[in-house]
Amino acid sequence: MKTKAAFFLLLALLSGSVVHADSPLEKQMNRMRRSFKELKKAMEAPVEADKPKYLGWVADLKKASEEAKTMEPEKTEKVPADERKAFLEGYRSKMEESIELTDELGKAIEAGKWTEAKGLIGQINQVQREGHKKYRAEEH
Numbered sequence: 001m002k003t004k005a006a007f008f009l010l011l012a013l014l015s016g017s018v019v020h021a022d023s024p025l026e027k028q029m030n031r032m033r034r035s036f037k038e039l040k041k042a043m044e045a046p047v048e049a050d051k052p053k054y055l056g057w058v059a060d061l062k063k064a065s066e067e068a069k070t071m072e073p074e075k076t077e078k079v080p081a082d083e084r085k086a087f088l089e090g091y092r093s094k095m096e097e098s099i100e101l102t103d104e105l106g107k108a109i110e111a112g113k114w115t116e117a118k119g120l121i122g123q124i125n126q127v128q129r130e131g132h133k134k135y136r137a138e139e140h
C-alpha cells in the first residue's frame with residue numbers, strides 16, 4: 001500500500017515539474033507576478049520610509065517585463081502563419097503599454113503620490129488581463 005502511494009506521489013510530481021517545464025517567458029511572467037504582488041499589497045497602506053523597497057520592486061517588474069517583451073508567447077505557433085507578424089507586434093505593444101505604466105508607477109511612488117500609484121496598479125492589472133486574454137494559450 002505504501003509503495004502504491006509513493007508511486008502516485010512520484011507520478012504527480014513528475015507530471016507537474018518534468019512534463020511542464022517553465023518556458024523562458026513563463027519564468028519572466030512569474031518574476032513579474034512576484035514583484036507586482038508585493039507592490040499591490042504595499043500600495044494598500046504605503047509608508048514613506050519604504051519607498052526604496054517599493055522602487056526596487058518597480059525596477060524588477062520593469063526588467064522582467066522588458067525581457068518578456070523580447071520573447072514569443074507559446075500561442076504564436078497556433079496563429080496562422082500570415083497573422084503571426086501582427087500577433088507578435090500586438091503582443092510587444094501591449095507589453096510596452098505595461099512597461100510605460102510601470103514607469104509612471106515608479107514616478108508616482110518617488111513623488112509620494114499614493115492615490116495616483118494605486119490607480120496605476122489598477123491600470124496595470126487591466127493591461128495584464130487584456131494581455132492574457134489575447135496572447136496566452138487556452139490551456140493556461
Ligand code: HEM
Nearest residue numbers: 025026029032033036073074094095098127128131135136
Ligand atoms: C504585471 C503584469 C503581469 C503579470 C503579473 C503577469 C503574470 C503572469 C503569470 C503568473 C503567468 C503564468 C506563468 C506560468 O504559466 O508559469 C503569465 C503568463 C503569460 N502572460 Fe502575463 N503577466 C502580466 C502581464 C502580461 C501582459 C501585459 C501580457 C501580454 C502583452 C502577458 C502575456 C502572457 C502570456 C502570453 C503568458 C503565457 C506564457 C507563454 O505563452 O509562454 N502578460 N503571466
